[in-house]
Amino acid sequence: MTWLPSTAMAASSLTIEADTVEAEGWQAKAVKLVLAPARRPALALSSQIKLAKAPAWSSLHAECGQIRLPAGRGAWVCQQGLVSADRIRLPFNLTLDTTPVAGQPALRLNVQLQDAQFSDAAGLHAVEKLHARAEVQARQQAGRWLWDAAITWSGGELFWQPLYLQGQGQALKAAGTWDAQALQLDQAVLQLPGVATMHASGKWSVPERKWQTLHVDVPDVDLAKAYPALLKPMVEQSALGHVEMAGNVALQADWQAGQLQAFQLRLRDVDMEDEQHRFAFYKLNADIPWDYDQAQPVKMGFAGGHLLKVPLAASQLQAEINRYALTAPELRLNILDGALVLSDVSAATLGGQWYWHLRANLTPLDMPELSTALGWPRMAGKVAASIPMVTYNAGTLTTDGVLGFNLFDGNISVNNLGMQTPLGSSPRLHADIELRNLDLGHLTRTFSFGAIEGKLDGDIQHLELQNWQPVAFDAVLKSSPGKYPRKISQRAVENISALGGAGAAAAIQRSVLRFFDQFNYEKLGLSCRLRADVCTMDGVAQAPQGYVIVKGSGIPAITVMGYNRLVGWSELVSRIRRVTESNVKPVIK
Numbered sequence: 001m002t003w004l005p006s007t008a009m010a011a012s013s014l015t016i017e018a019d020t021v022e023a024e025g026w027q028a029k030a031v032k033l034v035l036a037p038a039r040r041p042a043l044a045l046s047s048q049i050k051l052a053k054a055p056a057w058s059s060l061h062a063e064c065g066q067i068r069l070p071a072g073r074g075a076w077v078c079q080q081g082l083v084s085a086d087r088i089r090l091p092f093n094l095t096l097d098t099t100p101v102a103g104q105p106a107l108r109l110n111v112q113l114q115d116a117q118f119s120d121a122a123g124l125h126a127v128e129k130l131h132a133r134a135e136v137q138a139r140q141q142a143g144r145w146l147w148d149a150a151i152t153w154s155g156g157e158l159f160w161q162p163l164y165l166q167g168q169g170q171a172l173k174a175a176g177t178w179d180a181q182a183l184q185l186d187q188a189v190l191q192l193p194g195v196a197t198m199h200a201s202g203k204w205s206v207p208e209r210k211w212q213t214l215h216v217d218v219p220d221v222d223l224a225k226a227y228p229a230l231l232k233p234m235v236e237q238s239a240l241g242h243v244e245m246a247g248n249v250a251l252q253a254d255w256q257a258g259q260l261q262a263f264q265l266r267l268r269d270v271d272m273e274d275e276q277h278r279f280a281f282y283k284l285n286a287d288i289p290w291d292y293d294q295a296q297p298v299k300m301g302f303a304g305g306h307l308l309k310v311p312l313a314a315s316q317l318q319a320e321i322n323r324y325a326l327t328a329p330e331l332r333l334n335i336l337d338g339a340l341v342l343s344d345v346s347a348a349t350l351g352g353q354w355y356w357h358l359r360a361n362l363t364p365l366d367m368p369e370l371s372t373a374l375g376w377p378r379m380a381g382k383v384a385a386s387i388p389m390v391t392y393n394a395g396t397l398t399t400d401g402v403l404g405f406n407l408f409d410g411n412i413s414v415n416n417l418g419m420q421t422p423l424g425s426s427p428r429l430h431a432d433i434e435l436r437n438l439d440l441g442h443l444t445r446t447f448s449f450g451a452i453e454g455k456l457d458g459d460i461q462h463l464e465l466q467n468w469q470p471v472a473f474d475a476v477l478k479s480s481p482g483k484y485p486r487k488i489s490q491r492a493v494e495n496i497s498a499l500g501g502a503g504a505a506a507a508i509q510r511s512v513l514r515f516f517d518q519f520n521y522e523k524l525g526l527s528c529r530l531r532a533d534v535c536t537m538d539g540v541a542q543a544p545q546g547y548v549i550v551k552g553s554g555i556p557a558i559t560v561m562g563y564n565r566l567v568g569w570s571e572l573v574s575r576i577r578r579v580t581e582s583n584v585k586p587v588i589k
Helices: 223-234 367-373 440-446 490-499 511-515 569-581
Strands: 002-005 014-023 027-037 041-049 058-068 077-086 088-097 106-118 125-141 143-159 163-166 170-178 182-192 197-205 210-222 242-256 259-274 281-289 296-302 304-307 309-311 315-322 325-335 339-349 354-368 382-393 396-399 404-406 410-420 428-439 457-464 471-479 488-491 506-508 518-531 532-539 539-545 546-552 556-561 566-568
Touching: 163 223, 210 223, 223 242, 242 404, 309 325, 309 367, 325 354, 354 367, 367 382, 428 440, 440 457, 488 490, 490 518, 490 546, 490 556, 518 556, 532 569, 566 569
Parallel strands: none
Antiparallel strands: 002 014, 014 027, 027 041, 041 058, 058 077, 077 088, 088 106, 106 125, 125 143, 143 163, 143 170, 170 182, 182 197, 197 210, 210 242, 242 259, 259 281, 281 296, 281 304, 296 315, 304 309, 315 325, 325 339, 339 354, 354 382, 382 396, 382 404, 396 410, 404 410, 410 428, 428 457, 457 471, 471 518, 488 518, 506 556, 518 532, 518 546, 532 566, 539 546, 546 556
């Protein structure tokens, strides 16, 4: 290090130079400090600096446009200060007073930042037009420092991935003690205007560089304001990444030796609705305690909502949480006039991933109410289901056994059901579905298809849905075996013909039959093999120029043909929609 007083102005100028300066976490080279109170800048520091993890050296420059030095005791004052480096520009004013208090060392520091800017090379952290003020007071007593500090952020923008915040008067006040072994935080209050006030206390170990103890208390958080600013960026990729929230939350948490030991989370009248309509809960109230060493009861209730568009009525849930596992003998979710009863519920988190399993039974639900609530065509009867075992393993949901439904006086079974990220942004589902003895009368009346009497079987193999839209399957729908009335109306004939595409027609045995309202049939059926958005069609029998969809029998009888083998899936869906929504009377020639 070299001291170089100016020969021309020995009493008013001082230059200090150093080849290298090293400290823990950083090092500097070509350091030059010039103090010249009569000039501008009055104090200037230039250097090359490198942080321990930085790949290269950066230029650093700091200066004070005006400086006042204390005469003995008093305040050091730096006005029109500026610190600049690569992607850093920090204009500031600083006052440092080191006048002793009661004969003991003391300091009072006041720093103001004005229009500060900062960004990193990766673009993950940035500050624009930052206006802030910090005040620190400290005095030594009995071998330690007693201190208090206040920081106010009055303007500017901060992006610290994933958070984006604007300065709106956020303020932090803190007080405590400090020595070589520990920083004691007696009290700290962080105020986020209109959002929340946070209280904290604890002890930071200086040698170990971690919190020995820390207590945080946030008594009232306004979710409508806190979610978009603070919570959403942290859960962007989860099921809570795109929701609208309102209500209030309270949180208390304790850490020991750097590890979370306990917390208490309370939700009060929280409304939560997913923007993609996957779930919603209204007037959600919950008490969720957690303790590292002791099991705790969890209570939760809500006034209504929906899950995957299935409407939920008011429900009360209780469970037990034991460290990182949750168990419940039974959880009852009320759905209209029935309930989804979950039993043998067990869930745990490991390595940041959730794992759980449960059994489920859906008690009989009134289908008219359920179909209306889901926006479906109004259906008659009841629906019930049983799910032997459902397992969720790190984002993948599978079932062990057969899911059974009773619908349209028949049975629907779902086998090999599996889902990936069911509540994620792009869920995937695969399954095999079996339909047996569905009443075609109930089915066709429900979907305004025209009257058909009979029974229907179906097999939908290798079904794949992506974001709830079909991308592949092998589907066959056909008459059930057995003896039962088999009648089909003119309107149903016309609609089935329309599914075969342009050129499809009803082959009538005798022209006089056009005057009949109903016809007999021996069997009917239609199949679709979906690949690459194209449906390969077939029927119950082959024909020279197509395939048979409805094969007539007896008198009067009718046969319906299909001629288009390849049909775009979106076009087929449009045909079905037009058929079920149209009230135009068919004309059979």
